[in-house]
Amino acid sequence: MAEVIFYGLAGCPANARQKQQLAAAGHRLVDRDLATAELTAAELRAFFGDKEVDAWFNRRAAAVKSGTVMPDALDESAALAAMLTDRDLIRRPLIQVGDRREAGFDPTTLHAWIGLTSGESCDDKHARGQCDHGHQHFVKAPAA
Numbered sequence: 054m055a056e057v058i059f060y061g062l063a064g065c066p067a068n069a070r071q072k073q074q075l076a077a078a079g080h081r082l083v084d085r086d087l088a089t090a091e092l093t094a095a096e097l098r099a100f101f102g103d104k105e106v107d108a109w110f111n112r113r114a115a116a117v118k119s120g121t122v123m124p125d126a127l128d129e130s131a132a133l134a135a136m137l138t139d140r141d142l143i144r145r146p147l148i149q150v151g152d153r154r155e156a157g158f159d160p161t162t163l164h165a166w167i168g169l170t171s172g173e174s175c176d177d178k179h180a181r182g183q184c185d186h187g188h189q190h191f192v193k194a195p196a197a
Contacts, residue, residue, distance in 0.1 A: 054078065054168065055081070055168075056083060056150065057075055057080045057083065057148060057149070057150055058085060058148070059072055059075065059083065059085065060087040060090055060145065060148070061084070061085075061086075062086070062141070062145060063088065067158075068145065068146055071146060071158045072084065075163075078167075078168055078169050079168075087143060088140050092137065094133040094134070094137060097133055097137065097143070097147075098129070100148075100149075100154040100155060101156050102154075104156070106124065106127055106128065106132045107124040107125040109136070109156065110122075110124040110143070111141060111142055111143060111145060112124075114139070114141045115141065116135075116141070116142060122135055143156070144157045150166070150167055153166070
């Protein structure tokens with residue numbers, strides 16, 4: 054499987070689930086804290102590819118929700134400067150495998166790129182008491 058460099062925020066429940074999903078698919082994770090990672094504007098820019106600037110942003114960030122930062126009103130350099138100042142603005146996780154970089158956790162893109170399933174069935178995972186694939190259901194108790 055792939056070595057995945059994963060930039061997320063410590064304490065983010067979504068990032069924790071995403072890392073679990075990647076590990077369950079057999080990938081080796083190199084965990085980096087997005088809050089403290091030494092990223093330049095050029096390095097950060099590489100994760101966004103040809104996406105529009107407003108798609109670079111975490112729409113749940115407090116500054117976006119309050120209207121303090123309006124992603125659709127920023128050009129590339131202003132967006133990158135804002136994101137390097139307030140890392141919560143960055144759509145996460147940032148993922149790198151080899152030379153390719155992506156922002157956000159899109160299961161379809163990730164599965165096509167590096168594979169996102171382990172080949173192990175849902176029932177097998179539940180028999181071990183492990184549900185790591187993003188849905189919420191529980192192993193049924195044996196019939197009496």
